[in-house]
Amino acid sequence: QQQVKQSPQSLIVQKGGISIINCAYENTAFDYFPWYQQFPGKGPALLIAIRPDVSEKKEGRFTISFNKSAKQFSLHIMDSQPGDSATYFCAARVNNAGNMLTFGGGTRLMVKP
């Protein structure tokens, strides 16, 4: 059962453009929604995260938009750079004893110079 659906699977953006990655979830008990960035050969690293009591969070060029009623959230990368080329994962957590994350399938982003 895939509880977090991520799209697109891959994305090509020109340098300076906006990259947009979308995620949808089913479980209304999720209370924390992080985005992870993974470079080839490395482990994922936290990029930015949001809780459902806010609709938007911005950190530098990275913004999460959150729509609680639609059960959707998205990552926007403004002024995309070649160094942003990586795989991005959305995730969601139920605040239970395990603090476990459920991950989306990932989006491979390529930013062309």
Add this chain to the structure above:
Amino acid sequence: NAGVTQTPKFRILKIGQSMTLQCTQDMNHNYMYWYRQDPGMGLKLIYYSVGAGITDKGEVPNGYNVSRSTTEDFPLRLELAAPSQTSVYFCASTRASEQYFGPGTRLTVT
């Protein structure tokens, strides 16, 4: 502060062999996790632990075992390796929200 370390980085196993993937964290985190990542796919939770002596199954536990005798270490044991266990394995830890990942172990079973 090394964070989360994993050994080995790479390993090739023959079908039916066994091995242990090592994971150590030096951040005094209570929660630790093992994931597998198949090509082009997301991360699937294998096992997790909420503290020393306490472990539980995740989404895909079959063919694996874990133990947690100390806060720092969370080894993953593969018994009777199968080709379906070819994957990249990541260990992670957290105190509350942000999970910190190790660099991964790339395992091939042939």
